[in-house]
Amino acid sequence: MSAEHLLALRGIAKAYPGVVALDGVDFDLDAGEIHGLVGENGAGKSTLLKIIGGVEHADAGVIELGGQPVAMASPRAARALGIRVIHQEFNLIPALSVAENICLDHLPTRGGWVDGQAVREQAGAAIARLGVHLPLEAPVRRLSVADQQLVEIARALSAEARVLVMDEPTAALTDHEIEALFSLVRGLREHGVGIVFVSHRMDEVLELSDRVTVLRDGRVVGETAAPRREEIVRLMVGRQLEELNLKADMAPGTEILAVDGLSSAGRFEDVSFSLRRGEILGLAGVVGAGRTSIAKTLFGMAPLDRGSLRIAGRAVSIRSPEDALRAGIGYLPEDRKTLGLVLAMSVRHNETLATLPRISRFGWIDQARERALVGRRVEELRIRTPSLDAQALHLSGGNQQKLVLAKWLEIRPAVLILDEPTRGVDVGAKAEIYQIVTDLVRAGVGAILISSDLPELLALSDRVLVLRDGRTITTLDRAEATQERVLHLVTMGAAA
Amino acid sequence: MTEHTDGRARVLAALRPHRISIADYGLLMAFVAMCVGLALLTPTFLTSQNILNVGRQVSVIAILAAGQTFVILAAGIDLSVGSLVGLTGVVAAGVALQAGVGAGLLAGLGVGALAGLVDGLAIMLIRIPDFVVTLAMLSAARGLDLIYSGGEPISVNSPTFVFLGGGYIGPIPVPIVIMLAVFAVSYVVLRYTVFGRYVYAVGGNRRAAAYSAINVRRVRIAVYVISGLLAGIAGVVLTGRLATADPQAGVGYELDSIAAVVLGGTSLFGGEGSVARTLLGALILGVLSNGMNLLDVSPFYQQVVEGVVIVLAVAISHLDELRSRVGAE
Numbered sequence: 004m005s006a007e008h009l010l011a012l013r014g015i016a017k018a019y020p021g022v023v024a025l026d027g028v029d030f031d032l033d034a035g036e037i038h039g040l041v042g043e044n045g046a047g048k049s050t051l052l053k054i055i056g057g058v059e060h061a062d063a064g065v066i067e068l069g070g071q072p073v074a075m076a077s078p079r080a081a082r083a084l085g086i087r088v089i090h091q092e093f094n095l096i097p098a099l100s101v102a103e104n105i106c107l108d109h110l111p112t113r114g115g116w117v118d119g120q121a122v123r124e125q126a127g128a129a130i131a132r133l134g135v136h137l138p139l140e141a142p143v144r145r146l147s148v149a150d151q152q153l154v155e156i157a158r159a160l161s162a163e164a165r166v167l168v169m170d171e172p173t174a175a176l177t178d179h180e181i182e183a184l185f186s187l188v189r190g191l192r193e194h195g196v197g198i199v200f201v202s203h204r205m206d207e208v209l210e211l212s213d214r215v216t217v218l219r220d221g222r223v224v225g226e227t228a229a230p231r232r233e234e235i236v237r238l239m240v241g242r243q244l245e246e247l248n249l250k251a252d253m254a255p256g257t258e259i260l261a262v263d264g265l266s267s268a269g270r271f272e273d274v275s276f277s278l279r280r281g282e283i284l285g286l287a288g289v290v291g292a293g294r295t296s297i298a299k300t301l302f303g304m305a306p307l308d309r310g311s312l313r314i315a316g317r318a319v320s321i322r323s324p325e326d327a328l329r330a331g332i333g334y335l336p337e338d339r340k341t342l343g344l345v346l347a348m349s350v351r352h353n354e355t356l357a358t359l360p361r362i363s364r365f366g367w368i369d370q371a372r373e374r375a376l377v378g379r380r381v382e383e384l385r386i387r388t389p390s391l392d393a394q395a396l397h398l399s400g401g402n403q404q405k406l407v408l409a410k411w412l413e414i415r416p417a418v419l420i421l422d423e424p425t426r427g428v429d430v431g432a433k434a435e436i437y438q439i440v441t442d443l444v445r446a447g448v449g450a451i452l453i454s455s456d457l458p459e460l461l462a463l464s465d466r467v468l469v470l471r472d473g474r475t476i477t478t479l480d481r482a483e484a485t486q487e488r489v490l491h492l493v494t495m496g497a498a499a
Numbered sequence: 500m501t502e503h504t505d506g507r508a509r510v511l512a513a514l515r516p517h518r519i520s521i522a523d524y525g526l527l528m529a530f531v532a533m534c535v536g537l538a539l540l541t542p543t544f545l546t547s548q549n550i551l552n553v554g555r556q557v558s559v560i561a562i563l564a565a566g567q568t569f570v571i572l573a574a575g576i577d578l579s580v581g582s583l584v585g586l587t588g589v590v591a592a593g594v595a596l597q598a599g600v601g602a603g604l605l606a607g608l609g610v611g612a613l614a615g616l617v618d619g620l621a622i623m624l625i626r627i628p629d630f631v632v633t634l635a636m637l638s639a640a641r642g643l644d645l646i647y648s649g650g651e652p653i654s655v656n657s658p659t660f661v662f663l664g665g666g667y668i669g670p671i672p673v674p675i676v677i678m679l680a681v682f683a684v685s686y687v688v689l690r691y692t693v694f695g696r697y698v699y700a701v702g703g704n705r706r707a708a709a710y711s712a713i714n715v716r717r718v719r720i721a722v723y724v725i726s727g728l729l730a731g732i733a734g735v736v737l738t739g740r741l742a743t744a745d746p747q748a749g750v751g752y753e754l755d756s757i758a759a760v761v762l763g764g765t766s767l768f769g770g771e772g773s774v775a776r777t778l779l780g781a782l783i784l785g786v787l788s789n790g791m792n793l794l795d796v797s798p799f800y801q802q803v804v805e806g807v808v809i810v811l812a813v814a815i816s817h818l819d820e821l822r823s824r825v826g827a828e
Contacts, residue, residue: 304710324712334710342710345703347770356700356711359693366692410711 008067009034009197010055010086010166015064017050019397024050025061026221032166032197037188039212039230040201042239046429047221048201049091052170055199056088057081068166082108085165089172093151095158097144101137102126105158129161134183148175156184160191167191168199173207185211205232220429239430255465256280258316259449260332260418262301265310270296271473274310278418278449283440285452285464287489293473294453295337298420301451302334303327314417328357331417335407335424337453339400343407346396350388351377353395353406358413380409384439401432408439419443420451425459437463457486469493525815526764526776530783533790541793549789551672555740557785558674559584559733561778563752564759565685566729568777569722571760572689574702574769575629577723579618579636580730580756584749586644587611587734592653592660592744600657607738608731614640615727619720633723637753644746653744664739674736681729685774698722703770758805759784762812783808 010032017025025047032038042048053059054066057075066073068084075081081088095104102122103110111121123139130137135153137146143154152175159167169188173181188198188211202208208215208230215230216223217238225238260278265271271293278284286294299305301312303321312319312330319330327334336342344353354377355362362369362376377391386405388398395406404424411419421440425433440463444450454460460467467484469476469492476492537544544550563580570577587607595603614636621632655661666673689695700708701718709715733752738744763780765772787808791801 302710323714324709325714328712336710341704342706345700345707345770347703348699352696352699356696356708356713359696363693366694368691368693368696370691 008032009036009069011065011067012051012055013065013067015051015054015061015066017054017059017061024221025054028064028218028221028223030216030223032199034165034195034197035192036213037192037198037200037211039208039215040199040218041205041208041215041235042218046218046239048218049170050221051218052088052090052168052199052201055081055166055168056086056090058088082162085163086168087159087162087164087166088168089156089159089170091170091174093155095143095151095154098142100140100142101130101146101154102139104143104154105129105161107158109162125161126157129157132160133157133187135180149177149180152176153180160187164191164196166197166199168201170201171203172200173202173204181207205235208235255282256447259314261313261316263311263313265297265300265312266308267296267300267306268308270305271300271470274470274473274475276468276475276478278451280447280449281444282465283444283450283452283463285454285460285467285484286470287457287460287467288470288493290455291472292470292493294470295422296473297470298334298422298451298453301327301418301420302332304334328414331414332420333357333411333414333416333418334420335411335422337422337426339403339407343410344395344403347394349392350381350386350395350398350406351391354380354409354413357410361414376413377409380413384409384412385435399429399432401428401435404428404432404436405439408436412439412443416448418449418451420453422453423455424452425454425456433459457489461486461489526762526779526783526812529812530779530786533783533786537786537790537793541790543793544790547670549793551670551675553782553785553789554675554678555672556789557781558672558678559737559749560752560755560759560784561678561781562681562729562733562736563726563756564777564781565681565774566726567753567756567760568685568763568765568772568774569689569698569725570629571757571765571767572702572769572772573698573719573722574705575622575719575722576633576757576767577615577618577726578630578633578753579614579640580726580733581749581751581753582637582640582644583611583614583727583730584734584737584752585746586614586640586647587731588738588744588748589644589648589653589746591731591735592655592738593647595655595657595660596653600659603657603660604663604735607735608728611731611734612724612728615723615725615730616720618727619723622723623716623720648744648746650746652746655738655742655744660735660739661742662739664736664741674740677732677736681732682774682778689774694718694721699770701769755784758809762809764812783812 008031012028012030015025015028015030028047028051030051040048040051050059054061054075057078057080060075066075073084096107099107105126106122111118111125126139133153133156137150137153143151146154152172156172172184176184188200192198200208200211209232212230214226214228215235217225217235219239227234256279258277259280262277263275265274274293274297276284286297288294296305300307301321303323303326312321314330319326321327321330321332340346345356351373355373359368362372374391381388381391384405386398386409387402395403398406408424424440425436428436440450452460452463461484464484465481467479467489469479469489471493479488563584567577567580587610590610591603591607594606618632618636621627622629663673663677668676689698697708697713697718700711700713701715705715734749737748759781760772760777761767761780762783763772763776763778765777784805787805788801791804796804
């Protein structure tokens with residue numbers, strides 16, 4: 004048996020309706036080791052951590068602690084075994100004080116009453132160990148996100164831990180606080196604690212970890228004791244962006260959308276641009292530069308104070324999404340779960356949500372035609388779903404996003420606005436989405452692309468419109484739009 | 500997802516009972532079990548007279564519940580329908596006395612639809628929560644009812660009017676025919692029309708519906724108009740059955756109609772459920788009440804039993820939902 008390992012997971016499998024989250028994962032952790040766990044969104048990291056922490060139960064597989072098989076029936080049972088998990092999302096009680104939250108799992112009592120003095124002492128000691136300052140008596144809801152994260156960490160460290168699991172613990176912290184956390188984690192390693200460290204920040208993982216395990220699609224695809232960045236990224240991604248045949252330069256067609264002097268008080272000022280058939284126009288800018296505001300205005304979701312629009316040379320007035328739809332403008336919003344899909348509805352019903360008037364007569368939906376339409380599109384975009392009648396809820400992130408795209412392809416748009424089309428989807432789905440968008444543009448649609456992923460924006464866009472503080476700074480064509488130049492332009496105001 | 504996991508996901512999804520759940524069939528089985536039990540326990544339950552009697556008693560609440568289903572599916576709630584039954588009844592009877600039965604019926608239904616329109620407009624334009632607006636309408640409509648009638652019952656002498664509440668088509672009481680027609684139309688509208696699809700979309704995710712270029716405001720107003728119109732039909736049927744418009748008619752019916760919808764398993768958060776199940780919910784409540792009467796259960800205890808049944812039924816459907824939802828995230 005694996006007596007030398009502190010924690011050993013063997014053949015862990017876990018499936019949710021419609022999704023296999025973990026597929027035979029082996030993972031082990033030694034005492035006095037920091038073990039980095041990395042993977043793209045949806046690779047299965049969170050599920051694995053939930054199983055270690057007793058929040059979820061594996062469908063198959065064994066968990067051994069110190070060589071003994073253990074059954075982790077609940078988070079409480081896991082804690083009793085000395086396994087502490089710092090979750091990505093906070094599990095704090097907003098109305099209780101910092102000190103009470105830190106001691107919540109084992110409130111010191113005297114004669115059945117909470118011993119306030121002991122609570123403050125224990126919490127104070129836990130915070131002191133972290134090397135930070137927190138107001139012990141303040142209710143947690145008054146704290147900043149960073150301070151709440153520190154409370155969460157202090158809480159996990161307030162009791163003896165043999166295994167400490169940290170899921171993105173640095174996401175909300177400043178450099179100074181991260182340094183303090185890292186030295187603390189290293190101190191725990193010296194004391195023989197086994198630490199699982201999960202982070203999207205590759206530098207942190209490389210700096211801290213003795214060993215790194217890479218998950219992809221619910222399986223371990225690599226484990227290395229001498230982690231190198233290139234190798235890890237290659238394992239995580241499984242495919243290089245460069246391999247994609249992104250955009251064969253084609254001669255753009257006639258003007259499909261002309262925007263002149265678009266203004267909306269407090270959001271953007273005097274924005275003008277032109278978009279041709281077969282062209283992708285990228286909107287570059289930092290958060291608050293006005294990219295999404297412009298997109299929502301073009302789609303009739305947000306008010307317009309001044310300015311004019313022409314679609315294929317004809318002046319149009321867009322005051323509602325219905326107007327936009329009639330004018331042939333589609334909008335893939337930035338959050339597919341809250342804005343893109345009705346999750347409780349089926350794939351079929353979501354797909355035709357914007358097309359129903361076209362496939363109905365006198366308000367009566369032609370269901371046979373709907374099925375045929377959706378079936379063809381699901382096939383074409385390779386949307387993986389158990390059936391057309393499965394709820395959108397059960398699809399993976401990438402397939403949900405393709406479903407939102409399908410909804411907009413169905414209206415046969417003249418102009419399609421794509422707001423963060425690949426956010427939070429795995430690499431394979433990303434490539435498919437790029438292909439879909441490229442094909443769409445080749446077919447003569449004009450696309451407007453918003454993406455915080457700069458390499459993606461530059462790879463896809465024929466021209467890039469640079470925005471800052473709601474104003475157009477400049478337009479760069481493909482040759483001019485280098486990463487350095489765009490970064491410089493979008494942040495100039497902030498740097499000055 | 501790789502080919503491998505894709506295959507697994509497909510198998511798993513196929514194994515998972517699709518759209519079949521305790522909530523779907525449990526309710527039907529509970530209804531059948533209740534009927535069988537009562538048939539064995541009482542000699543009168545399974546007589547055609549008693550069954551038609553139950554149907555007639557259920558019809559008014561069931562018609563209201565059909566309208567309530569539209570509203571709740573769109574993630575709203577209509578607390579005003581009880582008072583609208585009273586108001587539409589006295590208006591229909593009053594106008595019928597002066598201008599004939601046709602005008603009376605039109606006036607009754609028109610007032611119901613108008614009240615629903617006012618509800619919907621107040622909710623959408625002044626942005627007051629559904630709960631508050633319809634609670635206010637519950638009070639105001641009862642007041643208008645009392646003002647119009649002077650607090651006195653208005654008797655109905657038109658045979659046509661009485662036929663709607665007390666007549667028969669063949670062996671079937673007219674209220675049952677009207678109820679079945681209302682449910683058939685509601686079912687078809689919700690299942691086969693663009694509007695029905697929009698009701699589910701707006702209730703399931705209002706923002707996503709708006710981002711799909713659906714006129715959310717129009718849909719949300721329309722469901723209140725439908726609910727008001729059906730309250731008018733219920734008011735007319737009840738008035739015809741009693742041959743009198745009672746200003747106090749329909750007190751508390753809004754809660755009975757909501758109970759039928761909830762018992763049917765339609766989500767109070769909107770977007771999930773069906774009008775067919777609402778009919779089942781209304782029938783269960785009706786048979787329960789009829790059965791307890793036949794078994795000589797005191798009316799005081801009957802109300803307690805009804806409360807317990809509602810909670811139990813919803814608890815069962817929740818268990819089922821929890822089981823299928825856990826881990827979906």
